[in-house]
Amino acid sequence: MDAKAQGNKSRQQLDQTLMLAYAEGDAAAFDRLYSRHKTAVYRFFIRQNLTTAVAEDLCHDTWLKLINNRAGYQANALFTTYLFTIARRIAIDHAQKKSVLLEQQQNEENLENQESNITQQVTESNHDSQLDVADNQTLAAALKQQIAALPYEQREVFLLKQEAGFSIDDIAEITFQNKEKVKSCWRYALQKMRKGLSFYGN
Template identity: 40%
Template structure:
């Protein structure tokens, strides 16, 4: 008669353990999905959460409240019109600021065309693509954003540097997210932020040794 070998029971494989992940019903992504399904309240929450940062992004890029308001409204209309076809493929902020970035580029293209009709040398954009490490924006700069001197300094930055700074500060986007929106590399965004911070600190007399 064969003997029966007794052994410790094997642990249940993790593959058979189904753990339900909690759903964050207050996340941007959940709210956008809810809005896609017809929830007006979800849209109101999204709008209230991001209207300030998005408007500042346009206003500091354009230095015109009227133009900023127009572009701001255009972006939200695009979000509204795309609600039924919306599919989550990235963070909502990335989705929102990609629309904003494209709308701003269109604005500058039209502006450039109009200026070119009056003067052939209308070209105010500078592309800086030198791979460097990013200097972290310090707390004193964040607090100084309300200062008119800083606003003027930001407006004087080349477009690519200004946009990177504003996406980081107003949109709270990561380097990877900004790079995805701008259609460039993470290293290029790091370089743009570094150059922008250097110029701002030079102009504000805050350059650190």
């Protein structure tokens, strides 16, 4: 556990060093930073029930904002926290512009229908023990759909915790929310996810 924490700390220190180097004019430092975090940022957006094109656009905006505000970066904050704060703001702006909340309601209805279909498919496929790959594909699809079906705040916390690897404290810092609220969001998100994916536990 200590080794893992030390590894995280060293990674964070490296991120900070790279970002400061880029702010001073080292373009290669940004290349390394980008390669380390591009997937996490992209997945943060793609799990927000967005299309690939929209997710890429938001990714582009996030990184551009980081580039333009490089001089304002201060080493007292974690780089990942800083990066995901920017990403979250951009996601919220996008949601406000496109009134995603309305789309979400429609999608939730669609997801319920799709979920029942998937359950039927999984039930049928379980009878066929040779189709393991197909099972995994359906699991991935079911996982995505369950994440997309979460309420916005819970989804945000779930993605930051489960997929981006942030702690509850970091998420509270990124989302500018109370730590307890973040924890409750995480708990409810897990409950819903387990309920939705209980079939795969067997």
